[in-house]
Amino acid sequence: xxxxxxxxxxxxxxxxxxxxxxxxxxxxxxxxxxxxxxxxxxxxxxxxxxxxxxxxxxxxxxxxxxxxxxxxxxxxxxxxxxxxxxxxxxxxxxxxxxxxxxxxxxxxxxxxxxxxxxxxxxxxxxxxxxxxxxxxxxxxxxxxxxxxxxxxxxxxxxxxxxxxxxxxxxxxxxxxxxxxxxxxxxxxxxxxxxxxxxxxxxxxxxxxxxxxxxxxxxxxxxxxxxxxxxxxxxxxxxxxxxxxxxxxxxxxxxxxxxxxxxxxxxxxxxxxxxxxxxxxxxxxxxxxxxxxxxxxxxxxxxxxxxxxxxxxxxxxxxxxxxxxxxxxxxxxxxxxxxxxxxxxxx
Amino acid sequence: xxxxxxxxxxxxxxxxxxxxxxxxxxxxxxxxxxxxxxxxxxxxxxxxxxxxxxxxxxxxxxxxxxxxxxxxxxxxxxxxxxxxxxxxxxxxxxxxxxxxxxxxxxxxxxxxxxxxxxxxxxxxxxxxxxxxxxxxxxxxxxxxxxxxxxxxxxxxxxxxxxxxxxxxxxxxxxxxxxxxxxxxxxxxxxxxxxxxxxxxxxxxxxxxxxxxxxxxxxxxxxxxxxxxxxxxxxxxxxxxxxxxxxxxxxxxxxxxxxxxxxxxxxxxxxxxxxxxxxxxxxxxxxxxxxxxxxxxxxxxxxxxxxxxxxxxxxxxxxxxxxxxxxxxxxxxxxxxxxxxxxxxxxxxxxxxxxxxxxxxxxxxxxxxxxxxxxxxxxxxxxxxxxxxxxxxxxxxxxxxx
Numbered sequence: 001x002x003x004x005x006x007x008x009x010x011x012x013x014x015x016x017x018x019x020x021x022x023x024x025x026x027x028x029x030x031x032x033x034x035x036x037x038x039x040x041x042x043x044x045x046x047x048x049x050x051x052x053x054x055x056x057x058x059x060x061x062x063x064x065x066x067x068x069x070x071x072x073x074x075x076x077x078x079x080x081x082x083x084x085x086x087x088x089x090x091x092x093x094x095x096x097x098x099x100x101x102x103x104x105x106x107x108x109x110x111x112x113x114x115x116x117x118x119x120x121x122x123x124x125x126x127x128x129x130x131x132x133x134x135x136x137x138x139x140x141x142x143x144x145x146x147x148x149x150x151x152x153x154x155x156x157x158x159x160x161x162x163x164x165x166x167x168x169x170x171x172x173x174x175x176x177x178x179x180x181x182x183x184x185x186x187x188x189x190x191x192x193x194x195x196x197x198x199x200x201x202x203x204x205x206x207x208x209x210x211x212x213x214x215x216x217x218x219x220x221x222x223x224x225x226x227x228x229x230x231x232x233x234x235x236x237x238x239x240x241x242x243x244x245x246x247x248x249x250x251x252x253x254x255x256x257x258x259x260x261x262x263x264x265x266x267x268x269x270x271x272x273x274x275x276x277x278x279x280x281x282x283x284x285x286x287x288x289x290x291x292x293x294x295x296x297x298x299x300x301x302x303x304x305x306x307x308x309x310x311x312x313x314x315x316x317x318x319x320x321x322x323x324x325x326x327x328x329x330x331x332x333x334x335x336x337x338x339x340x341x342x343x344x345x346x
Numbered sequence: 347x348x349x350x351x352x353x354x355x356x357x358x359x360x361x362x363x364x365x366x367x368x369x370x371x372x373x374x375x376x377x378x379x380x381x382x383x384x385x386x387x388x389x390x391x392x393x394x395x396x397x398x399x400x401x402x403x404x405x406x407x408x409x410x411x412x413x414x415x416x417x418x419x420x421x422x423x424x425x426x427x428x429x430x431x432x433x434x435x436x437x438x439x440x441x442x443x444x445x446x447x448x449x450x451x452x453x454x455x456x457x458x459x460x461x462x463x464x465x466x467x468x469x470x471x472x473x474x475x476x477x478x479x480x481x482x483x484x485x486x487x488x489x490x491x492x493x494x495x496x497x498x499x500x501x502x503x504x505x506x507x508x509x510x511x512x513x514x515x516x517x518x519x520x521x522x523x524x525x526x527x528x529x530x531x532x533x534x535x536x537x538x539x540x541x542x543x544x545x546x547x548x549x550x551x552x553x554x555x556x557x558x559x560x561x562x563x564x565x566x567x568x569x570x571x572x573x574x575x576x577x578x579x580x581x582x583x584x585x586x587x588x589x590x591x592x593x594x595x596x597x598x599x600x601x602x603x604x605x606x607x608x609x610x611x612x613x614x615x616x617x618x619x620x621x622x623x624x625x626x627x628x629x630x631x632x633x634x635x636x637x638x639x640x641x642x643x644x645x646x647x648x649x650x651x652x653x654x655x656x657x658x659x660x661x662x663x664x665x666x667x668x669x670x671x672x673x674x675x676x677x678x679x680x681x682x683x684x685x686x687x688x689x690x691x692x693x694x695x696x697x698x699x700x701x702x703x704x705x706x707x708x709x710x711x712x713x714x715x716x717x718x719x720x721x722x723x724x725x726x727x728x729x730x731x732x733x734x735x736x737x738x739x740x741x742x743x744x745x746x747x
Contacts, residue, residue: 103609216709
C-alpha cells in the first residue's frame, strides 16, 4: 500500500514536471524570436558578468567586449541602433537555462562549442567569434620560444579543471616530464607563478593575456604560441527558430566579410560607391539580401557603421588597441593565415 | 562659640580624599593589571606589541604613504613600489555605488537612498516622536515610492495620471504621465545600492514575518503550527546558495517566461524568506525567556490574546533577544554578497568585476578593491552592532544589575 502511494506521488510529480517543462519549451518554440524582439524593442543578450575584453561593464556601466559587440551588431542590424540591447549578466551555471527558457534571445558569453551542448541542451552555436585554446605563459628570461621546450618545467595550474587534464595529455604525448603545481583558484595559481613558484602558468590563451596584466611586471612575461586544446568560443541560440539563428550567424559573418573586403567604420560611405560587386552586395547597394533574413537591405551597412568590422572589434577589445594585446593568431582571416572564414553574401 | 571657632585645632571642612595608592589606580596600575597581569598575559602583550610594530609601518606605508591617490589610468599604480591604488577606487566609485544605472538618472537612486536614510533615522532615533507615523511611512509609502523612483513609474500610476490629464486637459500633466520616470530595468542595477536594497528588504521583511512565524510555531492551532514548523525547518535546512540557485536556475524551467519574476526579484524573495525563518527562531528564543507568570498575569488582567502579546510578552521577548536580532541582521547584510553568484552586481561583485578592467589591471588593484570593500562592510556592520548595544542599554534599564 505504502509503495503504491509513493509510486503514485512520484508519477504525479514527474507528470507535473514534464508538463511544465514541455509547456515552457513549446511556448518558446512557437514564438518567433525576431517578431518578439521587434515588438519588445530590444534584444536580450546573455553576457559574462565580467571577462576582460569579452564582456564587462565599464565604470559608467556601459558594456564592452568582443562578445558584447556581437549583440550590438545584431541590435544594429535590426534597429539601426547598437544600444537596443539588454545585457543580462549570467554565471556559468545558469547561462544555458536562461537561453532554453527564453529569458534571453542570444547567449554571447564565451561559451565553448561542444557536441554535447548542442545535442543535449537543445542549443545551436551560430559560429565561432574567438578561437581559444589552452596556452602557456613563461618569463622572457627563460628564453623559451616553444612549449615543446618546457620539458622538466614546473607548471602552475588551477585544480580540477579540464586545463589540468589537457596539460597531462600534452606532456605525455610529447614524452616530456613536468611538475604540476595545482591551486584551488586561478588567482592563487597566478600569484604563485608571479612569485616564482613555477616556471610556467597555463590556462586558456585569452585568460593568459588577461592574467598577465595583473603580474608585477607584465612586460617580463610572454605567452607561447602553442595552443594545446580546442576551445571554440561563440554565441548560441535556441533550436527551433532558424530565422533567428541565421540573423545571429550572419551578423558575425557580415563583420568578417566587411574586414575581408576592407570595409571599415571610417571608409564605409566611400565603399558604398565602390564598383566591387561583393562590397555592393554586402552593403546593400545592390540586391536585397537582408529581406530573406527579415532585415532591411542595409543590414550589414548598419552593423559596420555602428560596431565596425570584425578586425576593428577585435583590435578595440582584445587586440593591439587594448591593453590585452592578444595577437590575431587563429583569429586572423582565412586568407591571412587564420581560421576566420565567412561564406559570401550573394 | 566664637572662642571655639577660633580654636586653631578645629577644621572647618572635611579633609579632601587622598588619591588611591599608585598601585591600584592611574595608568601604571591599569597597565599592570590589564597588560602584565600574569606570565601568560605579559608574554602575549609583548608578542602582540612586536606583531604590531612589525605589521603597522608596512601597512600604513602601503595604504597611505606609497598609495596612488589620483591618476588617469593604471599606469602610475603599476610602477614598482606603488602602494594601494586609490585612484582606481575613485575612478570606479560610481560603478561601485550604482552599477550600470543610467548616469543621467542617478538622482533617482540618490533621492531614494536619502529618503530611506531619513526615515530610518526617524525610526531609529531614540528620542524621536510619532514613530507610528514613521513606521507607516517606512513600511507602506516608502516601498511604493522607492519602486516608482528606482524601477520607473508603475503603469497603474501612469494610467491614473493620464486620466487626470484627460479630465483637466493639462498638457503638462499628460506629458508627465507619458514620459516621467522612464523604466530602468533591474539588469542595470548594481553596486552598493543593490546591496543596501537586498539588506533592507531582508531586514524589513524578516522582523515582522519572523515574529509571525514564531507566534505561529507556538500556536495551539495544529495546522498553523505545522505550516510554520515545516517552513522554518525546510528553509533553515538548506543553504542560502541553494535557495538562490533554485530561484534563478530551476524556477524559470517550470514557470512560463512572462510569469517568472524579475531576476533581481527572485533573490530578493529568497533572501527575505531565508532571513525570516532565522528571525523566527531568534524570536522564539525570546518568547521562551519570558516567564510564564507574565502570560498568566496578563491573562488575569483580562487582556485579549492580541493585547497580551503586543503589550506584555513581545516587548519583553524582543528586548531579551536584541543581540540575536542584530546578529541576524549583520549576518544578513554580509550574506547579500551571495546574490553575486546568480549574476547580480552587488557591491562586492562590482568590485570584483572592475579589477579585471585592462586599463587598470595591475598587481595592487585586487588588494585595493578588496580593502575598500572590507572597509565598507566593516563600517556598516560595526555601526549596526554599536546601535544595538546602545538600544540594549536603554531598554535594559528596567532590570539593570
